[in-house]
Amino acid sequence: MVPLTEIVTSAPGRVCLFGEHLDYLGLPVIAAAIGLRMQVMGGHTDGQEWIIDKPDLNEHDRFSGRGEVPYGLHGGGNFLRAAVNVLRREGVALPGGAHFHVRGNVPVQAGTSSSSALQVAWIAALLALAEDPRAGDAEAIARLAYVSEVHEFGHSGGVMDQYTSALGGLVRIDPARDNAVTRLPARLGAFVLGNSKEPKDTQGILSRLRRAAHGGAEQLRQRLGTFDWDQTPLAQAEELANGSDELAVTLGALRNRDLLEHGHRVLSREEPDHAELGRLLTAHHAVLRDALGISTPRIERMLEAALAAGALGGKINGSGGGGCMFAYAPDRPEDVA
Missing domain, CATH: 3.30.230.10 (Ribosomal Protein S5; domain 2)
Known part of the structure; x- marks a missing residue:
């Protein structure tokens, strides 16, 4: 019709x-x-x-x-x-x-x-x-x-x-x-998006990590007497690391919370420090890979190749377990692509 x-x-x-x-x-x-x-x-x-x-x-x-x-x-x-x-x-x-x-x-x-x-x-x-x-x-x-x-x-x-x-x-x-x-006012250079074409279970990953993060938060609350996602210092929480998978996810979230605030300061300038932005993106990815476990071998190879070709940094994008990554390549996007 x-x-x-x-x-x-x-x-x-x-x-x-x-x-x-x-x-x-x-x-x-x-x-x-x-x-x-x-x-x-x-x-x-x-x-x-x-x-x-x-x-x-x-x-x-x-x-x-x-x-x-x-x-x-x-x-x-x-x-x-x-x-x-x-x-x-x-x-x-x-x-x-x-x-x-x-x-x-x-x-x-x-x-x-x-x-x-x-x-x-x-x-x-x-x-x-x-x-x-x-x-x-x-x-x-x-x-x-x-x-x-x-x-x-x-x-x-x-x-x-x-x-x-x-x-x-x-x-x-x-x-x-x-x-x-x-x-945010930052004038950014080129990003190169890469699709691993690996299927991903978005809702399964979100549900698993959400449960784990709240479980680790409860462990910290019991041991510290209080816990606040926004206010609890990372260093204080890290002292209580005990090998628990749930607590590892919670500590990863706190590390990424602090990386975000650093990234916000960089991106609050019209002319940001591009190298520092790349470093922070790669640091964020390391937490997602190591603490949250959402990267894949193919994503890792793609990021390694992008960095070797001149990208300043990069990370997996989205819930993880497959899907896309991106690299920040303000000077050499064609080489990285």
Whole structure:
């Protein structure tokens, strides 16, 4: 069915510079939008059915435009269906019929937030379809994308993906401060994104590490009498290291918390110290590899090759266990690629 209106929205994927596996602990993250995007095109029809075409994936979905839209609890295409229900609960007046096409060049299931970029573009399209005033509010779009992609399914992720995609640029997001967003002024050079094409279990990794981090935090709380993700000094916590896998994950989170603050200082200058930024990215990766155990031999080989070719630093990107890595190569991006 041909749409009676034509709406086009898009949203970028992202890389996480600092704060991998921190946002769901209430700690900040620093992330940047990338030049790869997901796009939604379409509009309302005079029917009572919604049709979503995904030619890149050779997928096609259709459902009744009346009442609650059914979906399972495993995500995927269900995120788009869930968004329709979430928006209607929020009072958004969506039509009974619509036809949309979804396309994009963000790598899928690779740690660059293709699903969140799509969810952000989808929410923006639906708000525009309903002529809702929130269609121009990036933070409202980010919140609704998070609710429909994560909260609606009881998943373990934080807000980094949706907020970075909706807001764009280089941002620091503070979940403990009601997801306050600080735009950082650093003018950065080129990043080289590499896809290992290894499949990854995002929700499994997030759930495992979240449980482990909270388990280690409870150990510290019992031994110290108090514990605070934001305030407990790393040195004090490290004195209690006992070989526990849970505590190792918690200590890794505290190390990455401190690396993020150092990275924030570097990125708060318009002309950052590029070599120091590269060093910090590599240090962050070392914690993700050694304490959290989320790198892979193929990712390690890719990072080693990038550094040997002139990159200043790099890390795995996303939840880990496969997917993408990136290298910071402001002077030699072609050689590194």
